[in-house]
Amino acid sequence: MSENYISRVVNSNEETKHENVAWKESLNSQRGLTVIPIEVSNLKKYYGDIKAVDGISFTVNEGEVFGLLGPNGAGKTTTIEILEGLRERDSGDAKVLGFDPWKNGYDLHKRIGVIPQQFSFFDKTTPREAIIYYADLFGVKVDPDEILREVLLEDSAKNRFENLSGGQKQKMGLALSLVSQPELLFLDEPTTGLDPTARRAIWDVIQKLKAKGRTIILTTHYLDEAQHLSDRVAIVNQGHIVAMGTSDEIIEQFGSGERLEIHGDEKLAQYIRSNTDLVVDYDQNTRFVSVPLIKKIDALAALAAAEQSGVEWGEIRTRRDSLEDVFIKLVRGAVDESGNVTTGEKTQTQDNKSSNGRKK
Amino acid sequence: MSSAKRTLADLKVFGKGYVRNGAALFFGIIFPVILIALFGAIFAGSGSGQVTVYVQNKDAGIQFPVQMNVGNEFVQAINGTLPNGTRVSGTWPLDVPTLVDPTANFTKYLADHSASDGIIIPADFSANFLSGKQENVTVFGNPTSSTNGIIIGTVEGVATSFNLNYFQQKYNDTTPAIISISTATVNTQQTKYIDFLIPGLIGFAILVSPMFAMVNITSEYKKIKLFKQLSLTPLHKMEWLASKVIWYIILSIISLILLVAVGIFAFGAHITLTPWLIPFLILGPMMFSSLGMLVGTIAKSVESASVLGNIITFPMMFLSGTFFPLSTMPQYLQNFAHVLPLFYIVEGLNNVMVYGNISAGLIDIGVTAIITAVFFVAAAKLFKWRED
Numbered sequence: 001m002s003e004n005y006i007s008r009v010v011n012s013n014e015e016t017k018h019e020n021v022a023w024k025e026s027l028n029s030q031r032g033l034t035v036i037p038i039e040v041s042n043l044k045k046y047y048g049d050i051k052a053v054d055g056i057s058f059t060v061n062e063g064e065v066f067g068l069l070g071p072n073g074a075g076k077t078t079t080i081e082i083l084e085g086l087r088e089r090d091s092g093d094a095k096v097l098g099f100d101p102w103k104n105g106y107d108l109h110k111r112i113g114v115i116p117q118q119f120s121f122f123d124k125t126t127p128r129e130a131i132i133y134y135a136d137l138f139g140v141k142v143d144p145d146e147i148l149r150e151v152l153l154e155d156s157a158k159n160r161f162e163n164l165s166g167g168q169k170q171k172m173g174l175a176l177s178l179v180s181q182p183e184l185l186f187l188d189e190p191t192t193g194l195d196p197t198a199r200r201a202i203w204d205v206i207q208k209l210k211a212k213g214r215t216i217i218l219t220t221h222y223l224d225e226a227q228h229l230s231d232r233v234a235i236v237n238q239g240h241i242v243a244m245g246t247s248d249e250i251i252e253q254f255g256s257g258e259r260l261e262i263h264g265d266e267k268l269a270q271y272i273r274s275n276t277d278l279v280v281d282y283d284q285n286t287r288f289v290s291v292p293l294i295k296k297i298d299a300l301a302a303l304a305a306a307e308q309s310g311v312e313w314g315e316i317r318t319r320r321d322s323l324e325d326v327f328i329k330l331v332r333g334a335v336d337e338s339g340n341v342t343t344g345e346k347t348q349t350q351d352n353k354s355s356n357g358r359k360k
Numbered sequence: 361m362s363s364a365k366r367t368l369a370d371l372k373v374f375g376k377g378y379v380r381n382g383a384a385l386f387f388g389i390i391f392p393v394i395l396i397a398l399f400g401a402i403f404a405g406s407g408s409g410q411v412t413v414y415v416q417n418k419d420a421g422i423q424f425p426v427q428m429n430v431g432n433e434f435v436q437a438i439n440g441t442l443p444n445g446t447r448v449s450g451t452w453p454l455d456v457p458t459l460v461d462p463t464a465n466f467t468k469y470l471a472d473h474s475a476s477d478g479i480i481i482p483a484d485f486s487a488n489f490l491s492g493k494q495e496n497v498t499v500f501g502n503p504t505s506s507t508n509g510i511i512i513g514t515v516e517g518v519a520t521s522f523n524l525n526y527f528q529q530k531y532n533d534t535t536p537a538i539i540s541i542s543t544a545t546v547n548t549q550q551t552k553y554i555d556f557l558i559p560g561l562i563g564f565a566i567l568v569s570p571m572f573a574m575v576n577i578t579s580e581y582k583k584i585k586l587f588k589q590l591s592l593t594p595l596h597k598m599e600w601l602a603s604k605v606i607w608y609i610i611l612s613i614i615s616l617i618l619l620v621a622v623g624i625f626a627f628g629a630h631i632t633l634t635p636w637l638i639p640f641l642i643l644g645p646m647m648f649s650s651l652g653m654l655v656g657t658i659a660k661s662v663e664s665a666s667v668l669g670n671i672i673t674f675p676m677m678f679l680s681g682t683f684f685p686l687s688t689m690p691q692y693l694q695n696f697a698h699v700l701p702l703f704y705i706v707e708g709l710n711n712v713m714v715y716g717n718i719s720a721g722l723i724d725i726g727v728t729a730i731i732t733a734v735f736f737v738a739a740a741k742l743f744k745w746r747e748d
Contacts, residue, residue, distance in 0.1 A: 086588055086746045105746075109592045120584035124377035136369030137593040139362055160380070180593075 035098040037062055037184045037215045038083060043092035045078050052078040054239035055092070060217055065210050067230030068219040071331055075239040076219035077117055080188050083217070084114050097184060110138065113177030114186040118193070119169055123162040127153055127172045130161070134179040142179055151175045151205050167198025174205055185209065187218040191225060203228060223324050233323075237331045247323045254330060255321030260299045261288045262306055264313035271309035276301050293318065366595050371603040378573075378607065388569040388611050392561045393618050399683065400627040403553040411453055411507040413438070414470060414478040416460040419485035430486040430522075434497070435459065437518040438479065453510050467500070476502040477511055489526065553685075558623040558631050559709030560682040565615035566644035567682075567702050570608040571652045571673050577604075578656025578743070579665035591745035598740060601653065608645035616641065636712040639725045643732045644705050650735035651701070657743045676702045681710070701731045 038060035045053040053075040060066040068076045081087045083096050085105030094101055099108040121130055131144040148154045151171045156164055164172065170190055177185060187206065191199040199222075206229055210216060220226050226233045227247050234244040243250045262268065269282040269289040278298060281290040291302045299318070306313050321329075378384050415438065419431025436443075440452030460469050460478075470478050478500040482488075488495040499515055501508035527533070581587050590600065616637070623629035655672065659665030679693060680686075680702035686694050697703045708724025711717040 084592065086591065105591075106594070110594060112592075114589075114592045116585055116589055118585070120586050120589065122373060122377050122586075124380040125373055129373060129376065133369055133373045134593060136372075137366050137595050139365070139594070 036060075036095075037064075037097060038066075038217060039093070039095045040079075040083070041093045043079065043082065043094055044090045045075075045082060045087065046090055051239045053082070053089075056236070056239070056241050057092075058234050058241060058244060060215060062215050063213045064231045065206075065216045065218065065229055067226040067233040068217070068236055069221070069223065069226040069233050069327065070219075070236035071221055073238075074236040074331075076221075076236050077188055079236070080186055080217065080219055084112065084186055085109065110180060111182055112184045112186060113180060113182035115170065115173035115177050115188060115190055117188045119173030121161045121169075121172065121176075124160050126158050126160055127164075127168075127175060128157040130172060131175055131179055134176050138180040140180060147175050147178055150178065150208070152201060165198065167194050167201055170194065170198070170202055171205065174202070178209075183215065185214055185216045187216060189219055189221070191220070191222065199225070223327055227323055235327060235330050242330045243326065251321055251323055251326055254326045256292050256325075257294075258318055258320055259290050259292045260302050261290050261317050261319060262302070262313050263287060263315040264289055264306070264311060268306060268309055268311045268313055271311060272302055272305040275305045275308070278302055289313075362594075363596070363599055367599045367603045367606070370595060370600055371606055374603055375607055375610075384569075384573060387572070388565070389614060389618070391568075392565040392615055393622055395564070395683075396557060396561050396619050396622050397626065399557055400554050400623065403557075410455040411477065411510050412455050412457060412475070413511050414460055414466075414473065414475055415456050415481065416462060416464065416466045416469070416478070417481045417485075418462045418483040419481050420483055421486045422490065428486060428490075430489045431481040434481060434485070434518065434522065437521070438515060454514050470500060476500065476505065477507055479511070479515060489522070492526065492530070552629070554623055554627040554629040555631055555714050556681075556685045556710065557683070558619050558629055559713050560684075560706055561619050562612070562616050562640075562709055563644070563680065563702055563706035564677060564682045565619070566608075566612050566640070566705060567648055567673065567676060567680075569611050569615075570604070570645050570648040572669065573608075574604065574649050574652025575656045575659075575665050575669035576662070578653045579659055579662040580656075582656070583662055587745050597743060597745050601649065601740065601743075604653075605646045605649045608649055609642055612641050612645050631713045632716055634712055634716075634718075636718055636721055636725075637709065640705050640708055640712075640728065643725070643728045647701060647705075647728065647732040647735055650732065650739040653739040653743055654735060657739065676700045679703075681706045701728070701735075704728045704731070 036059060038058075040059070041057040043053055043056045044051075056075070056079055058066070068079060070076050078087065082089045083094055083101055085096075085101035085108050088102045096108055097111055099105075101108055125133070127148060128144050131142065131147055135142045135144075145154065145157070148157050151174045153168060153171045153175060156168050159168075161169065161172065174187075174190070177187075190206065191202050194202065203225070206216065206218070210229070216229075218225075218229065232244065232246055233250065234241045235250065236242070243254055245253065265287065266282055266284075269280050272278065272289065272291065273280040278291050278301065282288075283290065289306075291298065293299055303316070378388075415435050417429075417431045417435055419429055419434075421427065421429030421431070435456060438454055439456040440448040440454065442448060460466060462483075466478060466480055470476060480498040480500070482495060482497070485495055485497075487493075497515060497519065499508075499512055501511055528535075587597075591597075620629075620631065620633065623631065651672070652669065655669050656665045659668050679689075679697050680700045681697065682702070686697055686703075689697075704724045704727045708721050708728060711721035711724060
């Protein structure tokens, strides 16, 4: 939180850390006591037969960056819009800064900052004018240039919205979400459709905000984005949270652990499967036989079987599941650039979590 | 009051954006002025009411006892020129350009000049007139054209006056004509086309700017989720609507000033600026901002909003008496005009600006207020910041 552009805070030249503390204290004194920024339990929203959100529960703690990760149509935006007070929930509980977001939306909106998906604004308005407009609406005094600096948009301060690039538009959205000095930021797919450079620039801004102790909830279908920015991630699929925790926790819980991979054909996989008690998977695309290693010694058994098979085999390697592997496993398919699930070869599904262990 | 502050903030941003938008500025402000200049100029020409008529005077005249050409005098009379050389004051219906050569083929001459109205005065016109012999003046014309009747009427009048003159001289009679005409003008009869055009085009401006803009804005902002964005600020949707209404009231006032100025200074229009204009300048933009917002809200897409908007706007634009007085239209169209909301605004503006008929204007104000209230309430109810 950059305090010096807000009139009600005085000490402007202190270091960020000190500001941060001062900000938190001022917040706490405003509220009287610390409120958990977001509490959601068993949230549901149906559109006819479509269960957009089907029983989602999570908590976002103060100062935390929480990522909702999932493919398009998973229910991320519906969830976040319910929390922003833009949509009414069908059932379940949602508290944002202690408010019911639908019933107390008007009060809530004064205390949160939001960038909706694909931020849009009046074509003929410049970022600087937009910030002044928002300050007038919120009834706060701000230094527009300070905010523009914070989101790295000083150079385009006087360009009309219609002439801004995609990245600059998103930065302008960020700038506007900061005008009201919000305690909580909602970023709905902040980098979707941007080129890698613009994405990095947005990440920098978000990380700066994070460093200043803002509580942020963001949705994304980019794994690297979720991993890079979030303290904790919830993987959302078909209206459910299928995994939640830090990246490491999720990999630990849902990943396959270490496994041996041998490059070869399907015959090799069949041979190893029938001549050992190991669980063997085969990926048609990469032509890798995959053997989970419960004990290190399992690798030896697999290699011995391969040698015995008489079938030709090539490269061998051991690897662990990345967050991406887990994600693909959990949403049953990879996610392409625009966030759609590509229903490719389903080598592993959520059901064979048992592949962690041995054959029964 | 913070509500007024927010409305003002929104008005500032919206107004700036509007001024930066060339197309909006053109259609909102410049276009009505172009229309008044255009229509004003077109109808100013025929506004004098004079009909051009070609005359071929074949009359040879007489040489004795004095040199005399009665045909020439007849032409002068047709042209409304008095014996002293000046023209009749007021508006004379006919105008005779240079006389056609007596030897020319007259019908060919008319065809060459794309004209159908002409008069031939025969060769022995003077001789026969002075000796009291019957003589014929031939009037050419297209019987379906309104100018034909004007020419025949005028020529008959001139002929009668010549006949009377002949008999007065013959019998040395000094009795003046028994029936003569004196003219007087009644105030309302003085109105010219330009006088109708000014209130009509003010109505046009009141309709077009807010209607097209609001249809577009409402559907477009819905599509790009800008309303959602605004709903996350303390701005209330009624404040947003109020700022639009205020903006279009300002535009209407600017249009009024420009149209009245052009009308009066360029075309000599006779209209009255009265405080009774104010209700129309406030209610009109409010009515069409609401209607435009209603259309944009109901329509599923930007495209269908635009189609629906046009279906509503165009009949209103042409059939509410904006460009032409309704009285020139067939009865069924005049009846139809009464269901068009703009009709009451244009009629009301005519009543207060042109006829000075305030009591009739009050009825129009009343009807306009009721329609405005209906549209406004419907728009405010149906229009939603956020979804459910």
